Amino acid sequence: MMDSLRTFNVSLSPIPVTLFELVFVAVCTVFIYLLYAVLFQPTNRVRKLEDVGYISDQSSSKKEVADSTQRRRVVGEIPPVYPNGWFGLFESFQLKKAEAKYINVLGLHLAVFRDENGNVHALDAYCPHLGANLAVGGKVTGSCLSCPFHGWRFRGEDGKCVHIPYNETVPEFAKVKSWPVMEVNEWVYLWHHAEGEEPSWKPPEMLRLSKGEWTYRGRTEHMINAHIQEIPENGADLAHLDCVHVSFIGSGTDLRYIWSKAWSFVKHNWTAKWESFDPPEGHVGQLSLTHAIKVFGMSFPLLDLSVKAKQIGPGFVYLDIEGVFGKGVIIHNVLPVGPLMQKVVHNIYVERKMPTFIAKFYMLGEAIQVERDIMIWNNKRYVNKPVFVKSREDTFINRHRRWYSQFYSENSPRLTSEKNKTLEW
Ligand code: FES
Ligand SMILES: [Fe+2]
Structure with a gap:
């Protein structure tokens, strides 16, 4: 036994490892991990209220700016704060x-x-x-x-x-x-339901999810200081697309800088229409959207997308997306955590054949575009009687307001009654 052990006893001389080699291995490991995270791990982009949509200065922190903007801003004559x-x-x-x-x-x-x-x-x-x-x-x-x-x-x-x-x-x-x-x-x-009525409709089940045909690729989460209605109304506001969402996502989320010359050669292009449905689908509205990228004015079809965004009731939207790489859905949920504070979460699911990094790119694009909207929402007031022009664009907003009003009833909570409930106000 001892002999056989001795036979295989190979003496190992220590291999000298230089500092350079150690650093190289460490850098490679970090790079491989980052590459893995980008390519395969689901997105989880979480932003607090103060992280998005406020202009901070040298003398105040982001949190201080968010707090003071929230306190001072004009609310406007808003609808009830919690729809049915x-x-x-x-x-x-x-x-x-x-x-x-x-x-x-x-x-x-x-x-x-x-x-x-x-x-x-x-x-x-x-x-x-x-x-x-x-x-x-x-x-x-x-x-x-x-x-x-x-x-x-x-x-x-x-x-x-x-x-x-x-x-x-x-x-x-x-x-x-x-x-x-x-x-x-x-x-x-x-x-x-403010009147305590039983549900008159239900969120539809997406069989592609429950059967496991489509796979989860990430989430984003944002806090928004606005009346809930402002958020779905964005879907019927066609004129804002050319101001807020045309400049390329690479130019960021801060509306002051999105028109930077560095990105002027590439633009998003949108065509859109909004419609509501008749009963029994009266609680559903739909934004149909096509998205294209133009580079130096020329089409770049790899990122073309067609989107059908179904607003189902006052609190969520299912966005069916379809592009060159396949189909998917983005689920958008808005939850009023206060009279003028919304938590908005997006989840993305796609066909299994779609590469993860493509789905994550869609999610990133959606998040950047939403963060531009947040900069508007966090700083605006609600206008009850807007000055509209006779145009296709403004007509849709009016229609959307009439459609959304079905979610309020006589006892729907108003801002003044909610203010008296806790010590916070
Ligand atoms: S059992 Fe709930 S407070 Fe006493
Ligand atoms: Fe928008």
Whole structure:
């Protein structure tokens, strides 16, 4: 045994490694990782309110500028702040099994939880017993959520209290309000209606996603200081395309610099129209868009895209995109986290044959264009009675406003009533 070991005992002399070689290997490793990230990892572009759309100066931080702009700006005569409809609360991956989360949106305080069977429920967050927040330390058991304070247990499906640890019976009136929720297209949606009406329509399921035919390629997340209606109205505002979205995305998101000469040889070209549908699709509006790139005035068909952006109700848009590299969808969800504060999330899914970096490029292009809009939204006021000219362009905005008004009802919350609810105002 020892002999055979000795036979294979090769003496190794140390290989000298220079500092240069070490640095070279380190640089290569970083480069390969970056290349891998760019080519294969899904995008995750998250921007806080102060990151986009404000002009900061030497004397104030970005946060200070965002705060003071928000405080000082003229709001205008705005519609109600929380429309009726379905709103995306969470992306499905954000709510794990047996997890509860507190969320304050649409003027509501909600405990949203995924039960042990995987179903999602939304209850009013404050416990009727002594007011603890059910989602802050509450425990998910079966399909119920137990209060962290004294253990009252509430059923997800209807909010009824089914167990009080120190009492044999549970009174009928011990319950919290439960809210209609549904999970579709990898989002958790909540139905909000100021009059308490039941849902009159539902977010349509995209079978290409649920069957796994299309694959996830990333997300972006932005906070926007504007009335919710301003955001979908952008889809019917055709005239702004030539001012905000024509200059090439390489020139960035700051509207002061997007016309830089360095990028003047390449331009985005848009044609667009907006339409609404008749019942039972009355809650759907559609922007049809074609996008082309012109380099020195000549077409560059590799980046041509046709887009059908379906605005479904007040809170989300499904953008079907089709180009040379295949088809995909961008899901756009707007969630009012305050009367004049919106959280906007985009997710992209594409056919498997489409290279990841192409899908990521589409997502980046979309994000840059949205960030230009944000610079307008964060600084504008809402104009209730706009000065319009008799043009095709302005007509669409009027039509969109009439269409969107279906999502408000008599009791829809207004800015003044919302201001009095918390200490924040
Ligand atoms: S406050 Fe919830 S059980 Fe007491
Ligand atoms: Fe826009």
